Amino acid sequence: MKPRLTVIGAAGRMGRRIIALAAESGRFETVGAVDVEGHPEMGRDAGLLAGVGALDVALTSSWPSAADVAIDFSLPEGADKTVRHCVDGGIALVMGTTGLSQEQRAGVEAAAKRIPVIYGTNMGVGMNVLFSVVGKVAAMLGEAYDIEIIEQHHRFKKDAPSGSALTLAEKVCEATGRDSAACLTHGRSGKDALREKGTIGMHAVRAGDITGIHSVIYSTQGETITLNHTAHSRDTFVRGALRAAEWLVGKAPGLYTMADVLGIA
Secondary structure, three states, rough: OEEEEEEEOOOOOHHHHHHHHHHHOOOOEEEEOOOOOOOOOOHHHHHHHHHOOOOEEEEOOOOOOOOOEEEEOOOHHHHHHHHHHHHHHHOOEOOOOOOOOHHHHHHHHOOOOOOOEEOOOOOOHHHHHHHHHHHHHHHHHHHEEEEEEEEEEEEOOOOOOOOHHHHHHHHHHHOOOOOOHEOOOOOOOOOOOOOOOOOOEEEEOOOOOOOEEEEEEEEOOEEEEEEEEOOOOOOHHHHHHHHHHHOOOOOOEEHHHHHHHOOOO
């Protein structure tokens, strides 16, 4: 039996691609397409919106009566509602919304005590491989190497730095014993802006229609190593999210990660 899927933010750019690729995969039954009340596309067939033909699932602000898993790549403002619906309905949740507050992240963690949850700042398979190695590289290179993180996204992205860039910094800090809250330097300006030892530079670029580029620079006197991930399209994240959703159905309550999905130690 195919997992029954509900997509939150279904009329958005990511939501439409989730619906489209879920339909194309043939591995899901899409039963819900949810977006904010008053959306101009409300009532239209979600499959037609996504460009894959009619699915007999209308865009609505109401959740379906039954689903096995939900995928949410919408805005932080709706995250609490998503979590409540999933907990109340016993629905597994793949949460890819970035820019969540500490309180919202705590709510996701609390929900994971009752339902299976995957929360990730980036669902791309390649990006999660990068997450798994950036800290190890920093630890192997040692304190003599300065670390800078540069993330680039399209002009419409609201939060900065990106959730993925912050995750990269967290992984480096975990592996090298740094305080992630204290060591980040967000850009530089002024006449006395010398790098401070042990800090991690964080730089956000917003331009055009860049899907997502993340670079981690390790540099010392004499050499530089750069690890880079470039997403060619949103489909990279969508395929990862669908892979996560299929894996999550039937799991025990708990907070899982893409590393669990991919079997990355």
